Amino acid sequence: MTDNAVTDTATPDTAATGPADARVAAEAARRRTFAVISHPDAGKSTLTEALALHARAITEAGAVHGKAGRRATVSDWMEMEKARGISITSTALQFPYRDCVINLLDTPGHADFSEDTYRVLTAVDCAVMLIDAAKGLEPQTLKLFQVCKHRGIPIITVINKWDRPGRYALELIDEIQERIGLRPTPLTWPVGIAGDFKGVLDRRRGNYIRFTRTAGGATVAPEEHIPADEAHAAAGVDWDTAVEESELLSADGSDYDRDGFLSGESSPLLFTSAALNFGVNQLLDVLVELAPPPDAATGIDGTVRPTDGPFSAFVFKVQAGMDSAHRDRIAYARVYSGTFERGEVLTHASTGKPFVTKYAQSVFGQQRATLDTAWPGDVIGLANAAVLRPGDTLYRDVPVQYPPIPSFSPEHFSVARGTDPSKHKQFRRGIEQLDQEGVVQVLRSDRRGDQAPVFAAVGPMQFEVAAHRMATEIGAPISLEPLPYQVARIVEPEDAEFMNKQVSAEVMTRSDGVLLVLFSTPWRLQGFQRDNPEIKLRSLVAAADG
Structure with missing residues (x-):
């Protein structure tokens, strides 16, 4: 089996380029x-925590469920995340490993936050792609796989x-191939x-990597x-079984193939226990050796921006409330x-x-530090960015605009009302903030008024x-009244009045000016649609559609 190492992603030939x-x-x-999905x-x-631990970015791993005496994970910093033990917002972590x-972008796993993961x-x-x-x-793994496939990731x-x-x-290998058509090519075998x-057989090198438990899995x-030739003495029949199964995989054509990996036909596969920090080092090494580096990006008009071209960046997320002492975004x-x-315009x-x-x-x-320089592939945090929204493009010198992030089709609707009349300014500011961040889509109508978005x-x-953020961060508690709607469609302005007269339907305006009609x-x-074929209603983008 070929060992594709760092030479797969070596520094490009610089003879034809300038020093910069x-x-x-x-x-x-x-x-x-x-991203981890x-x-x-x-x-x-x-x-995510174990990867940061093995890269020496942190000294001790936390526990997702906040067991006594241990802190929460670095990536789950919101109070609701700590209380529930789940990720409800994406997080960025940057750290060095080897050269x-x-x-690393941690994503929400819950289906209710699919929009955040898509961004x-x-x-x-x-x-x-993490599998239990x-x-x-x-189900959520399957949906996210479809998004990756659509985007060529x-x-x-x-x-x-x-x-x-x-x-x-x-059995797990067969399920992956049969259900999603992705051929697993294991790099390690349990x-x-x-x-x-006990450990893994490193299929690229042929040796046995034996793991030793640490107290609570908090350290490497x-x-x-x-x-x-010494592995049988160390692991006995378990080693023999691993070797036999590895040979079966090779006979079946399930050895790593770089072209198949990059084209989305196959997937390098590893076995881990993240809670015990077993197999995490191997994953870090695989990411360094095999994962692709940044490549040229394509603008909305089809123009290609190479990584060494003029600066450009794409805003994929906006987050406020990360530091209660600083009300920035x-x-x-x-x-x-x-x-x-930093500092350039x-x-x-x-x-x-x-x-x-x-x-x-x-x-x-949640931690932040001043950043002076960044390169293609890096994620930068721009503070006090009230004018930026997910899907925006920033550039220098040569114009470029990248495709926007589509909105998902909502299936749940509730009227929001402030419960404290003296907080009306905070209420309006908070609603605008949640809308800009994409926490929810905000709809309005003349029928309900501005105080009942x-x-x-x-x-x-x-x-x-x-609701939690409106109360704790904005200081403007709200009540939510569910509405009896389950589906939304885009309607043309000339048909809005007619749609508003329909039973069990209501037209509202999204903050970007798009008119949506909601059906029960x-x-x-x-x-x-059967009774009114002349009225053209358009679907919103759904998660599985990419």
Whole structure:
């Protein structure tokens, strides 16, 4: 089996470029920007923490569920995340490993926050798909895989929780190939069945990597690399079984193939226990050696922006409330090309207005530090960015605009009302802030008035987050009254008045000016379309559509 190492992503030939362009190309080649995606409770935040631990970015891993005496994970910093033990917002973590710079984007696992995860997937070059060893492929994992496939994002698969009872390794491999058509090409193979995780067979090098538990999995698990001819003495029949199964995989054509990986036909696969920090080092090494570095980006008009071209960046997320002592707002922007220098004046592509980057920061979970320089693949935090929204483009010198992030089709609707009349200014400011961040979509109508905006969401948990933030961050508590609608469609302005007269339907205006008509049920929509074929209603983009 061929061992594709760092030579796969070596620094490009710089003979034909100038010193500045050569530096940009070299720095871009060092970046690995990826997201971790999974179904809820597959161990995503635990893996994120373990990766940071093994890269020495933190000294001790936290526990997702906040067990006594241990802190919460770095990536789950919101109070609701700590209380529930789930990720409800995406987080950026940057740290060095070997000779590379890792930009890791943790994503919400819950389906209610699919929009946030989708935004993150517009900003990465690779995805790590995490699968629970006992549960296999789950619905949210399947949806996120489809998004990655649509966007052409290569996937590294990780089967997690091998320290717990679960399914057979070969059974999980077959399920992945049969259900999503992605051929797994294992790079490591477990020594010991699920629930009895002793170590892994490194299929590229042939040796046995034996793991040793640490107290509570809070520190890096020691590894012992044992040559193949000594592995039987160390692991007995479990080693023999691992070797036999690895040979079966090779005979079946399931060895790593770089072209297949980058084209989305196959997926390098590893076995881990993130909670015990087993197999995490191997994943970091694979990301450095095999994951693609940043590449040229394509603008909305089809123009290609190479990584060593003039500076450009894409805003994929806006987040407020990260620091209660500073009521600022952070815009997360992925650098696509050129060099970022703090303090320079960029152009906001959608408005043509200047944007000053005086308050640029590097972000590590909730922690922030002043950032002076960034390169393609990096994620920069732009503070006090009230004019920026997800989907915006920033550039210098040569204009470019990247495709916007589509809105998902909401299925849940609630009227928001302030419960304290004296807080009307805070109420208005908070609603605008939640809308700009994309926490919920905000709809309005003349019938309901400005003091009764309607929240539209993919899932009901978004309402909980919105209400919590309005009360705790904005200081303007709200009540939410559910509306009897389940589906939305885009309607043309000339048909709005007619639609407002329909039974079980209501027209509202989204903050971007788009008119939406809400129907009580999908069947009511179907009946209307059957009876009124001359009225053209357009679908909103759904999660699975990419």
